[in-house]
Amino acid sequence: MQLTIPEDYDPKLSVRETQEAIRYIRETFQDEFGKQMTLSRVSAPMMLEKGTGLNDNLNGFEQPVSFTMQEMPGKTIEIVHSLAKWKRWALKHFDFKMHTGLYTNMNAIRKDEELDNIHSIYVDQWDWEKVISKDERTKETLEATVKQIFKVLKHMEHEVWYKYPKAVYHLPDEIHFVTTQELEDRWPDYTPKEREDAICKELGCVFLEQIGGKMKSGQIHDGRAADYDDWKLNGDILFWYTPLQKALEISSMGIRVDAKAMAEQLKEAGQEDRLQLPYHKAIMSEDLPFTIGGGIGQSRVCMLLLGKAHVGEVQASVWPQDMLDKCAAAGIHIL
Numbered sequence: 001m002q003l004t005i006p007e008d009y010d011p012k013l014s015v016r017e018t019q020e021a022i023r024y025i026r027e028t029f030q031d032e033f034g035k036q037m038t039l040s041r042v043s044a045p046m047m048l049e050k051g052t053g054l055n056d057n058l059n060g061f062e063q064p065v066s067f068t069m070q071e072m073p074g075k076t077i078e079i080v081h082s083l084a085k086w087k088r089w090a091l092k093h094f095d096f097k098m099h100t101g102l103y104t105n106m107n108a109i110r111k112d113e114e115l116d117n118i119h120s121i122y123v124d125q126w127d128w129e130k131v132i133s134k135d136e137r138t139k140e141t142l143e144a145t146v147k148q149i150f151k152v153l154k155h156m157e158h159e160v161w162y163k164y165p166k167a168v169y170h171l172p173d174e175i176h177f178v179t180t181q182e183l184e185d186r187w188p189d190y191t192p193k194e195r196e197d198a199i200c201k202e203l204g205c206v207f208l209e210q211i212g213g214k215m216k217s218g219q220i221h222d223g224r225a226a227d228y229d230d231w232k233l234n235g236d237i238l239f240w241y242t243p244l245q246k247a248l249e250i251s252s253m254g255i256r257v258d259a260k261a262m263a264e265q266l267k268e269a270g271q272e273d274r275l276q277l278p279y280h281k282a283i284m285s286e287d288l289p290f291t292i293g294g295g296i297g298q299s300r301v302c303m304l305l306l307g308k309a310h311v312g313e314v315q316a317s318v319w320p321q322d323m324l325d326k327c328a329a330a331g332i333h334i335l
């Protein structure tokens with residue numbers, strides 16, 4: 001457990017006012033996001049049957065919460081880590097057309113998460129996915145989509161400023177694009193997180209590209225599942241967050257793997273056995289559409305726009321008592 005206590009922290013809004021602001025941000029953002037991105041809201045599962053290959057295995061070591069059902073003996077059900085792969089399956093089975101897509105309110109439990117100001121075992125995000133053509137699997141498509149999302153975030157800043165002027169956290173006016181290799185070349189002696197902090201402090205907001213694959217050093221910047229993002233065409237939206245003096249990730253996203261990219265990445269990750277799972281077979285046979293997608297943290301967006309010091313101020317989760325006591329003493333109101 002790690003905890004940062006900002007000096008002389010002022011939450012600005014009461015707990016009741018914060019709850020109202022959370023509702024306003026979530027409802028307003030998803031409507032604007034869906035409209036700007038040509039996405040329709042759909043219902044999505046909180047649990048999936050083990051063995052389909054649809055659950056997100058994240059870095060590969062996190063274990064999903066699982067259980068069995070009386071009516072399905074012999075079957076194991078898993079709480080989702082994310083819907084990264086389910087969404088691509090859904091685009092086909094819900095018959096979405098070219099350049100349209102879906103978003104959903106995704107709720108997950110990641111019991112192995114290391115807790116701090118911005119990480120919780122409860123994950124809530126807008127998971128989204130959109131159909132593109134094979135020849136749109138490019139850096140240009142990726143960066144144009146990132147700019148659309150940044151535009152919606154800036155629009156939300158103005159909306160929150162109008163309604164909660166004393167509480168709004170002001171965002172930079174531009175998002176910059178940089179690769180993990182460029183950061184390693186510039187700061188070879190820094191850790192990946194130190195590089196993220198350094199570039200975000202310098203530029204304000206960045207889209208950090210190409211996460212998951214090995215860099216020239218033979219190291220990876222950060223782990224990414226090998227079977228949904230194309231590691232050459234993905235990235236994170238990061239803001240420099242003054243209250244915590246660190247980079248704050250708002251979104252992880254990317255153009256999804258085609259058959260070639262998935263085969264190469266599973267081989268590099270030593271997970272070629274996953275090619276036998278139903279979802280992976282569908283990718284290899286090009287039975288699912290080419291897509292771009294990602295997740296946008298709902299609590300992270302609320303935290304960012306309201307300048308909160310702890311994600312527990314904008315979501316209800318479970319926290320160690322020691323963390324709760326230290327937050328209470330500092331005026332950080334955990335829900």
